Amino acid sequence: MAVSNQLGKETLIEAYRRMRTIREFEERLHTEFATGEIPGFVHLYAGEEASAVGTILHLNDADYVATTHRGHGHCIAKGVDVHGMMAEIYGRKTGVCHGKGGSMHIADLSKGMLGANGIVGAGGPLVCGAALAAKLKKTGGVGVCFFGDGASNQGVIFESMNLASVWRLPVVFVAENNGYAEATSSTWSVASDNIADRANGFGMPGVIVDGFDFFAVHEAVGEAISRARNGGGPTLVEVKLSRYFGHFEGDAQTYRAPGEVQKLRDEKDCLKRFEERVVRAEVLTTSDLRAVDAEVKALIDDSVVKAKAAPLPTADDLLTDVYVSYP
Numbered sequence: 001m002a003v004s005n006q007l008g009k010e011t012l013i014e015a016y017r018r019m020r021t022i023r024e025f026e027e028r029l030h031t032e033f034a035t036g037e038i039p040g041f042v043h044l045y046a047g048e049e050a051s052a053v054g055t056i057l058h059l060n061d062a063d064y065v066a067t068t069h070r071g072h073g074h075c076i077a078k079g080v081d082v083h084g085m086m087a088e089i090y091g092r093k094t095g096v097c098h099g100k101g102g103s104m105h106i107a108d109l110s111k112g113m114l115g116a117n118g119i120v121g122a123g124g125p126l127v128c129g130a131a132l133a134a135k136l137k138k139t140g141g142v143g144v145c146f147f148g149d150g151a152s153n154q155g156v157i158f159e160s161m162n163l164a165s166v167w168r169l170p171v172v173f174v175a176e177n178n179g180y181a182e183a184t185s186s187t188w189s190v191a192s193d194n195i196a197d198r199a200n201g202f203g204m205p206g207v208i209v210d211g212f213d214f215f216a217v218h219e220a221v222g223e224a225i226s227r228a229r230n231g232g233g234p235t236l237v238e239v240k241l242s243r244y245f246g247h248f249e250g251d252a253q254t255y256r257a258p259g260e261v262q263k264l265r266d267e268k269d270c271l272k273r274f275e276e277r278v279v280r281a282e283v284l285t286t287s288d289l290r291a292v293d294a295e296v297k298a299l300i301d302d303s304v305v306k307a308k309a310a311p312l313p314t315a316d317d318l319l320t321d322v323y324v325s326y327p
């Protein structure tokens, strides 16, 4: 497939920039977390970038995304401010949620980011609600619910898929099957061979896609999103991929084979695959990509410096942002 026929140079650069930003953000957090300065739990998304960006590149600010406890990648892909995210993870007042949410509660409604979520599977009902609102208000918006292989076994995800189908909601369910729910292998815990096979039971199409391949995700999710936008109802897309770090930072990962992650990094990495593909197709050059790498590195460095220097919320701040007033 000729890359240039599918996506223009600007879009490809933007796709690469978002994937590289996620990778750099997560690799940096991995190092910074080890210093003990970051409060709370952090779950890193490195390795899964093609899923977030291949999906969210189809969306705009009027579209909604619900993410998971592993939400940094989806937030960056959806355009949430990187400085605000870093500050949020450091628990600072300058964070997108004023330092009161942290890694697992980053949200930015102005970008259609409904939020990271510590409750596994909880994005399903949120996206159904957002999609119902979009449908009734005729905004043309769609909702994307990211969830993991572990969440795929939660009743609330089944209920959401059923409701989305019954109400023909503009929703895409993106099941990110990274092979593990905490330390439990999905080959053991997911009863059907594929999560996508369950779609039939909810009256919607189910698709399986290689999550190491940005272009495959972009194409498969693109079809699902246009079906949703055109009134065709929901789709379940299962993205098969892997995470590079532990379930959470500090996880000893004794459940993984020695060398498993290195092999993935060497042989399947989505950024490397992207680069090979666009360079071979002569749409982008390695120097185009190295220029993006340098910009992204500077951005992440700056975000860490600013986050560390920013003030913590005060005791008075505890009483703000507690309730939302509806007009």
Ligand SMILES: Cc1ncc(C[n+]2csc(CCOP(=O)(O)OP(=O)(O)O)c2C)c(N)n1
Pocket (backbone or CB within 6 Å): 068, 069, 070, 118, 119, 120, 121, 147, 148, 149, 150, 151, 152, 178, 180, 181, 182, 247
């Ligand atoms: C309702 C609920 N049950 C259990 C947990 C504990 N928990 C946190 S993450 C996780 C595993 C989730 O696995 P998966 O959905 O595959 O996502 P991944 O971590 O692989 O991205 C579990 C069981 C929780 N946070 N919420």
Ligand SMILES: [Mg+2]
Pocket (backbone or CB within 6 Å): 148, 149, 150, 176, 177, 178, 179, 180, 181, 182
């Ligand atoms: Mg998982």
